[in-house]
Amino acid sequence: MTPLLKIIVTCAAAIAAGTILGNGAVYFFNRIPGRWLTDYGEEPSEELLHPTTQRIRSVPYKYAFTGVFIALSIYFGLKDPWTAIPIVIALWLLLEMSIADIKYMIVPDQLIMLLIIACLGILPGRIAVYRMHAAWDALLGVACGLGIMLALAMLSRAIYKKWALGGADIKIFAVLGLMTGLYGILIIFILSALLSGLHLGFLVMVRKANLKETRPMVPYTALATLIYFMFLAELTAGYVVYL
Numbered sequence: 001m002t003p004l005l006k007i008i009v010t011c012a013a014a015i016a017a018g019t020i021l022g023n024g025a026v027y028f029f030n031r032i033p034g035r036w037l038t039d040y041g042e043e044p045s046e047e048l049l050h051p052t053t054q055r056i057r058s059v060p061y062k063y064a065f066t067g068v069f070i071a072l073s074i075y076f077g078l079k080d081p082w083t084a085i086p087i088v089i090a091l092w093l094l095l096e097m098s099i100a101d102i103k104y105m106i107v108p109d110q111l112i113m114l115l116i117i118a119c120l121g122i123l124p125g126r127i128a129v130y131r132m133h134a135a136w137d138a139l140l141g142v143a144c145g146l147g148i149m150l151a152l153a154m155l156s157r158a159i160y161k162k163w164a165l166g167g168a169d170i171k172i173f174a175v176l177g178l179m180t181g182l183y184g185i186l187i188i189f190i191l192s193a194l195l196s197g198l199h200l201g202f203l204v205m206v207r208k209a210n211l212k213e214t215r216p217m218v219p220y221t222a223l224a225t226l227i228y229f230m231f232l233a234e235l236t237a238g239y240v241v242y243l
Contacts, residue, residue: 010081014073021073021092022066029099030055036108037100056099075230086121087229090179093118094222097172099232107168112175119179126181134181139182142179145185149173162214169217176225183236184228191224192217 001009030053034044049054072091076084093115097107126134149170158163177185194216203209 007078010077011074013081014077015070016083017088018068018070018073018234021069021088022064024063025065025069025092025095026058026062029096032096032100032108032241035075037104037106039106041206055103062089072226080125083122083125086118086179089121090115090118090176091222091226091229094172094218094225097168098216098219098222101168101218105166105214105216107166107172107218109168112168113130115172115175115180119175122179137181138178140182141180142174144182145173145175145177145189146170148185148189165217169221172218174220176221180228180233181236184233187232187236188221188224188228189234191227192220193224196220 013050032055034048037048038044045056069088069092073084073088076087093111094205097115099110100111122140123134126138149165153165156162173185173189176188180188196215199220200209200215209215
């Protein structure tokens, strides 16, 4: 296959995938079982149970999401089609989790399980390059993501006398550590903290939030993960922890 034909085929596949993912993001979220978006031991609300309720509107979101995922699919596909698949799927799942976190302050465990599968998809390519060092680095990423978020959760509990971080936030960081390794999850954590801090600071300045208010964390994590894979992943690709 010539380089030009490869680019054409990749772009065509990316456009098809982005169209499916963009439209699917709206359709899937509106069809998620109500119990997925309900705390344990509680019954779903009438909105969540009604099969025709649009939790998010088709217009304009399906067009916006389609444009975003076509662009992302082309961008990552032209770099490496095989790693593009798990990366774009992981970003799609993080979008679904972000919407759930914003609207209902809950992240379904089922989506986190799917995120684990997506994150595992990047490991074969890393192992092919770095052999078993990549596997060890992934395990260190899991331990680091889990450890940092658990420590923050315990610290917030001690200071504010309540849990400022949910169990989903801890699980997501552990899973992303599996995908990005030790250095990657540290970068994503720093970016998430900066993004959330800047946004909260702005909202406090305009008096639309207060420092004691509990806010969804997953959207910042999703944006930080996007920034990492777009601009920083290649810079840290060679920094695999060798054991």
